Amino acid sequence: MPLFGVNSLSVHYGAIEAVRGIDFEVGEGEIVALLGANGAGKSSTLNALAGLVPVAGGSVRFDGVDITNLKPEALTPLGLALSPEGRRVFGTLTVAENLRMGAYSISGRHVLEQAWERVYDLFPLLYERRSQYAGTLSGGQQQMLAVGRALMSNPRLLFLDEPSLGLAPRIVDQVFELIVKLREQGVTLVVVEQNVDRALEIADRAYLLALGQIRAAGSASDLAKSGAVTAAYLGEA
Amino acid sequence: MELILQQTVNAISLGGTYALLALGLAVVFSIMGMINFAHGELMTISGYVLMYCGILGVPFTIAVPLAVLAAMAAAVLMERIAFRPVRNASGATMLVTSFAVAMILQVLFQNLISPRSQPVLLPEYLSQSISVGGIFIGVNKLVAIVATLVMLFVLDRFMTRQKIGIAMRAAAEDFAVARLMGIRANTVIAGAFAISGMLAGVAAVLWVSQRASVDPLMGFVPVVKAFIAAILGGLGSLRGAVAGGFLLGFIEIYLAAFLPSGMQAFREPIGLSLVILVLLVRPNGLIPAATIRAQKV
Structure with missing residues (x-):
């Protein structure tokens, strides 16, 4: 059974159907890219x-548990973390306080120390x-802080929303290396990216979204070769 | 010179009380985006606890913590009963709800206790004064200054050292992301109300100890002043609320002391004009909230 399905x-915003019945899954240890135009x-x-x-x-399952309608604060304790688009670090908190908040759901001195060590090591x-x-x-x-903050909760599954957006090319390299x-290190990752080429280089599999539906899915290398990605971004297909 | 020193002590004392009240409004506003106009009624509740303790002969040293605890409990209950159901409603809805809570409590005080002002028995030493370097300072003023400083210090420690305090600052900046970290919305909001209740309780003790009486509408004037102070300092900014409170205290006391007697009738308008002047120069307040609040969830 996949780790996440x-x-x-x-998803609707009033009358607007932003997401129209999509299916995807993420296996343990995978890097899955979620691609698509604005x-x-x-x-x-x-x-x-x-x-x-x-x-x-629809429904969302993580590690065999239905998490469809859980509150956001219930997810980190389950082992699912999200680094939001635009980084959204707490600017009025220090770096250490930001990381401490990432570990909010963690209890136990030992586990907490390991989390600090791992993030400061990275x-x-x-x-x-x-x-x-x-x-x-x-x-x-x-961006490093946003990812580090998400890692502080020792997630099994980490969602990165546009991690390379607005960063200098050299930093973008670092983000993808990371x-x-x-x-x-054993973290399963779902990466939402507008930098399609780079995302397909590191991902195992990818899903391509257009107009709220999945337009194409498959191994990253197959998708990179097919014209589906270009087509979706140019608005045809 | 002595007069200036004397009035400065008065200004710090009054400004400190405003600062505590403005801080209470700001703590809740920073997290919920709501000005709680029932904050003044938390003070009134503390005032009545002091009154009943006086009647029942409870020692003042026990009456004070009881009064503060009562305001804290009332604040948490207020959130649970009145504000939680409208948490996701518009700012206007929350504002009107807080007015309703204030009015309901005022009517309850009027009908269940007394519509008239009631005396509060205070220990005698509060009305004495001591001489410090040639100027006489009322013990109640001194207590107010010390209590304000202690409260500000404790709150600063709490907000920077305690996990829940840091979480409250995080939630004030970006509520949605704070929740993603696993910070429970109910916990930080209840915490914010508990702190605002504690601040209102301490402010009430200081307020009552200057006046020795309590009435059902007692909370109105201080909450309006606190609101002005919070705006003056920068709405949603905790340091701003403190700065605004002290500045407002200084404006009021200095005008009362140094304005020519012919102009004393215009003291309030002149004071408010000064506030407007400050806001013209610094539209976001003295110490603006560092970030515009992110979307609420």
Whole structure:
């Protein structure tokens, strides 16, 4: 059974159907890319999974549990974390306080210490800047903090919403290296990306969304070769 | 010179009380986006607890914590009963709800206790004064200053050292993301109300100890002042609320002391004009909230 599965999920904003009955699944240890142009329904899908917008229809299962209508605060304790689009670090909190909040649902001194160690190990810069307000970090550093904050809860499944958006090319490289590294550490990842080529390079499989539906799905290498991606972005098909 | 020092002490004392009240409004506003106009009635509840304790002969040192606890409990109940059902409604709905809560409580006080002002028995030492470096300071003023400083220190510690305090700051900045971290909405909102209740309770003790009486409408004037102070400081900003409270205290006391007697009739309008002047120069307040609130969930 897959670690995570979405079954004919629909999301509506009033009369607008942002997501119209999509299915996808994520196996343990996979990197799955969720691709699509602006307005394809990627963010609506993630927001619905996170409990930030209501699910209009369908179901979501994580690790055998139905999480369709859970509140956002109930997900991290289950082992599911989300790093939101636009990073959204707490700018008025220090770096260390941001990370502490990521570990909010963790109890036990030992587990907490391990989480600190792991994140500071991955991002030595965050350790150097730990007393600094997050709002004073650069965009790339804030992205590191956003991912580090999500990792503090020791998630089994991590959703990254547009992790490379608005970052300098050199930093984008680091972000994609990080994603591969996290998978090596045993984290399953779902990456929502507008940087299609880079996402397909690192992903195992990908789903392509257009107009709230899944237009194409398959292994990342197959999708990269087919014309489906270009077609979806150019608005045909 | 002595007069200036004397009035400065008065200004810090009054400003400190405003600061505590404005802080109570700001803590709730920063998280819920609602100005709780029933905040003043929390003070009134504390005032009545002090009154009954006086009647029953409960020692003042026990009456004070009881009064503060009563305001805290009332604030948490208020949230649970009146504000939670409208949490996701518009700001206007929440505002009107808070007015309704205030009025219901005022009517209850009038009918169940007394429509008239009631005396509150206070320990005698509060009305004495001590001489510090040539100026006489009322013990109640001194107590107010010390209590304000202690409260500000404790609250600052709580907001920076305690996990729930940090979570409240995180929720104030971005409620949706805070929830993604596993921070429960109900916990931080109830926490914010408990803190605002505690601040209202302490402010009530200070307020009553200057006046030695309590009446059903007692909370109205201080909550309006606190509202002005919170706006002056920057709505939603905790440090701003403190700064605004002190500034308002200084404006009021200095005008009362140094305005020529012919102009005393215009004291309030002049004071409010100064507030408007500050806001013209700093439209977002003295210390604006660091971030615009992200979408509420």
